[in-house]
Amino acid sequence: MLEMIIVLTVFGALAILLFVIYIALIVMAVEALFVPLFDVPPKVPSQKKMRNVIMAEIHKNFPDAKTIIDIGSGWGGMAMRAAREFPHADAVGIELMPLPFCCATVSRCLLGPKNCRFAFGNAVRFIKDKKFDIAVCYSGPELMKAIEPHRDNFKVVLSIDFPLPNIAPSRTVTLHKDRMGQHVLYVYEALGTRR
Numbered sequence: 001m002l003e004m005i006i007v008l009t010v011f012g013a014l015a016i017l018l019f020v021i022y023i024a025l026i027v028m029a030v031e032a033l034f035v036p037l038f039d040v041p042p043k044v045p046s047q048k049k050m051r052n053v054i055m056a057e058i059h060k061n062f063p064d065a066k067t068i069i070d071i072g073s074g075w076g077g078m079a080m081r082a083a084r085e086f087p088h089a090d091a092v093g094i095e096l097m098p099l100p101f102c103c104a105t106v107s108r109c110l111l112g113p114k115n116c117r118f119a120f121g122n123a124v125r126f127i128k129d130k131k132f133d134i135a136v137c138y139s140g141p142e143l144m145k146a147i148e149p150h151r152d153n154f155k156v157v158l159s160i161d162f163p164l165p166n167i168a169p170s171r172t173v174t175l176h177k178d179r180m181g182q183h184v185l186y187v188y189e190a191l192g193t194r195r
C-alpha cells in the first residue's frame with residue numbers, strides 16, 4: 001500500500017512538472033508569434049544602474065509624481081522599483097508579451113508593493129485615453145515613435161537610450177558605457193502642460 005502511494009506521488013509530481021513545461025512551451029510559442037506581428041524589441045530588462053538614475057531623477061526633479069507608467073514593463077522590475085521608491089504614487093506597467101507579463105504579475109502578487117499593477121496589451125492602445133505624471137521607457141525606437149503622438153498624456157517622459165524621434169529632449173543625462181554602447185537618459189519635461 002505504502003509503495004503504491006509513493007509510486008503514485010512520484011508519477012503525480014512528474015505529471016504536474018510535464019504539464020507546467022508543456023504550458024510554458026505553449027506560452028513561449030504564442031509569444032514568438034507576437035514578435036513578427038508587433039516588431040517588439042528584445043526583452044532585455046533595464047540594468048540596475050539605469051533604474052538608479054531614473055529613480056534619482058524622479059526623487060530630485062519630480063518628487064510629487066502621483067502616477068508613473070512603465071511603457072513596455074517586461075518582467076516588472078522597473079515598475080515595482082518605482083512603486084517601492086514612491087509609495088505615495090501609483091505605478092503601472094503595460095506589457096505586450098504574455099510570459100514577462102505573467103511573471104511580473106506573479107512577482108507583484110508574491111512580493112510586490114500594493115501600489116503597483118501590471119496590464120497586458122499594446123502600450124500604444126493602453127495610453128491613448130489616460131494621463132500619467134511620468135512615463136518611463138526602455139523600449140526601442142518603434143515604440144517611441146508610436147507613443148510620440150500621445151506625448152501630451154504625460155507631464156514627463158524619461159526614456160533610456162531611445163529618444164522621441166521628433167522632439168528635442170529638455171536635457172540628457174549620460175549614463176555608463178558598456179558593450180551595448182553609451183547609455184543615455186532622455187528627459188522630456190512639461191509635455192502635458194500643453195493639455
Ligand SMILES: C[S@@+](CC[C@H](N)C(=O)[O-])C[C@H]1O[C@@H](n2cnc3c(N)ncnc32)[C@H](O)[C@@H]1O
Binds near residue numbers: 038045078139
Ligand atoms: C527592454 S524591455 C524593458 C523592460 C522594463 N521596462 C525594464 O525596465 O526592465 C522592453 C519591453 O517592452 C515591451 N514592448 C515592446 N513593444 C510594446 C508595446 N507596443 N506594448 C507593450 N509592451 C511593449 C517588450 O515586450 C519588452 O518586454
